[in-house]
Amino acid sequence: MTVTTTTLTRAAAAAAVVGGLLYVGVQINHPHLDLDFIATAEWKVRQSMKVAFATLSLAGITGMYLRQVKRTGVLGLLGYVVLALGFIFMVSIEVVGAVVLPAIAHSSPDYVTDILAVAIPGGHAAGDIGLMGLLINLDGVLYLAGGLLFGVALFRARVLARWASALLALGAVATVAIPLLPQVNFRLFAVPTGVALVGLGYSLWRDQRTPAALPLPEATSPRLDTAGAK
Structure with a gap:
């Protein structure tokens, strides 16, 4: 397979769509976070989905x-x-959640x-969690600020779906x-x-069209010298 700019861009578009779907899917019927839950296989599955979401979304926004x-x-x-930094930090946090937390939950x-x-x-x-607290809070700030700035930039560029760009920022x-709003499920x-990433990814995919063929130069013929024609 020949790797082209169009191929890479479509791969990024597909990554954004899948990442957005994973982000929405992982929220459905998500159990309460407690010690009992992190000891289950479901915890590992959901954490893996979050890692995949952040990784695919990073590839997606790069293509955009x-x-x-x-x-x-x-x-x-x-x-x-x-x-991008927000997604990178998110990957590290979710990997720690999937691998480290279950291993030290009892101790x-x-x-x-x-x-x-x-x-x-x-x-x-309630206690001291060291740099993990700083990392989690910093990731929240990067996610908020990055989503807002990137969404506004995409909206102003008028290349991809503007509704999805606005939704990303909002x-x-x-x-x-x-x-x-503690009474609302966060x-x-x-x-x-998640919906914004799906919309932007689909818009990016549709944007990759085969460029129209360049018009052929008009056929020219040597001008006849009618002055000496008989």
Whole structure:
């Protein structure tokens, strides 16, 4: 298979669609975060889905950015870098959740419980969880700021679906309201971002069309010198 720009862009588009679907799917009937849950196979499956979401989404936004790098300008670059860092940090956090937390749940239950508490937006740890608390909070800031900036940049570029670009920005900002609405299931706030990624990925896929054939130069014939014709 020949690797071309179109092939890579379509791969990024597919990654964004699958990543968005995973993000929405992992929220459905998500159990409460506690020590009993992280000891189950379902926990490992959901954590793996989150790792896949962040990884695929990183590939997806990379394709989106490169497709319209000249149109998004400095705002697009800033939004892409911040959101990309958010996804990278998210991968590291979810890998720790999948591999490390179940292994130390019995020996350090208080520590694991505090990490699970901080993992919920607006949650606070009762004890000291070291740099994990900083990493989780920093990832939240990067996700919010990156989603907003990148969404606005895509909206202004007018290349991909503008409704999906606006939804990406609004979905990121909406997470600020989670601590203010404790009666609402906070996982519902992930749905707009997932839908936005699906919409942007599909828009990026459709954007990759075979360029129209260049028009052939008009046929020319030597001009007859009628002056000497007889």
